[in-house]
Amino acid sequence: MIAKARTTAPAPCRSRPLLTILAAYMAIASPAFGQAPVDPMAARFDAALGSAVEQKRIVGGVVLAARDGKIVYHRAVGMADREAGRPMREDAVFRLASVTKPIVSAAALALVDQGRMNLDDPITRWLPNFRPRLADGRVPTITVRQLLTHTSGLGYGFAEPSDGPYHRAGVSDGLDQPGLTLDENLKRLASAPLYFEPGTAWRYSLATDVLGAVVARAGGDPLPRVVEQTVTGPLEMRDTSFYYPPQGRLVAAYFDAKPEPGLMGAVHVSPFGPGAGVRFEPGRAFVPTSYASGGGGMIGTAGDFLKLLEAIRKGGSPILKPETARAMFSPQTGGIKNVAGGPGWAFGFGAAVVVDPSLAGTPLSQGSCQWGGVYGHYWFVDPARKLSVVCMTNTAFEGMSGRLTADLRNAATE
Secondary structure, eight states: HHHHHHHHHGGGOSSHHHHHHHHHHHHHSSGGGGOOOOHHHHHHHHHHHHHHHTTOSSEEEEEEEEEEEEEEEEEEEEEEETTTTHHHTTTTTTEEEGGGHHHHHHHHHHHHHTOOOOOSGGGGGOOOOOOOOOOSSSOOOOOOHHHHHSSSSSSGGGSOOSSSHHHHHHEEEEEEEETOHHHHHHHHHHOOOOOSOTOOOOOOOOOHHHHHHHHHHHHHHHHHHHHIIITTTTTTTTBBBBBOOOSBBBBOOOOOSSSSOEOOOEEEOOTTSSSSEEEEEGGGGOOOTOOOOOOTTEEEEEHHHHHHHHHHTOTTTTOOOOHHHHHHTOOTTTTSSSSSTTEEEOOOOOEEEEOOOOHHTTTSSTTTTTEEEETTTTEEEEETTTTEEEEEEEEETHHHSSSHHHHHHHHHHO
């Protein structure tokens, strides 16, 4: 039978040996023949994001990473709005919270580059009525530099007990009280005592809200317009602003809870540290009469914010001079201790900076910078690795300070 089969003409599709056909298939499918191999960092990012969603630590999120100026990772996971069944998209819009700070800080530095103000100018040059006192009654000088570095003596209400001076004065942290004006909030803030002599200590604070008021006066326009002229416009950050119409791509807001994150209501307070907790009013983003909070009031996308980080990492163009860009993400707090993350950290103009990775307990390189936002965001720039990473989620506080942030840092540096 074998001999007889060999005398029969084979069909055209069986003219090549089976091994030849398999070899051709493997050649097409193999990464060596044109397909890029899987980036190990990308695989680790996938694992970090996947576990965060599967374990219901976040509802949804977006992570973008750029290495040496090129996007090397981009992914959206989970849901933008769980209750509405709306999946997360890479162009989702988030309430930025403190991711606003580097944007407004960059606007301030742009005005410094333009000669419209100086870092060591007293802020009373633009805000003559903003004169908070120390506990002993003295009125010290506060400078633009001190606002940028959180060494002004100001604080945040969320870090105080519920009967603290900021709460008694009705001060907004920039995330609540829709419709409150900037002038009124500055008046309330100035009525509370400073925590320390400006320039002598570090405390995370409403200083960037005050800086926003200075930027508006020095820039000659409302803060949203000055930010557009100096930062978001030149960088084509088209989805980043201070207000959002009540429709479209804005994600829902969630808070840490078991067995899954809870949906924030009109008002939600989440415990955070020893203070009274963070008061969220997500609807603030829809109220255009709310003051433009320089420290927490913007909305935007992960892609837009990555543009800012990369512009600064690569030298500042087209928004800042090279020396100003270097200064923004360099230590600016001198010998002040207990800065940002504690030992091994300093603060620049808008972010924490790694001075000693070992003391800081971070895998990031010396000179790296990072910060986040209480609605659930985290970002870092590692200049030694030429790497910028943005993580935006809709879940407070896991996306800012939970396991996901450590997983992403480790994924990027292994």
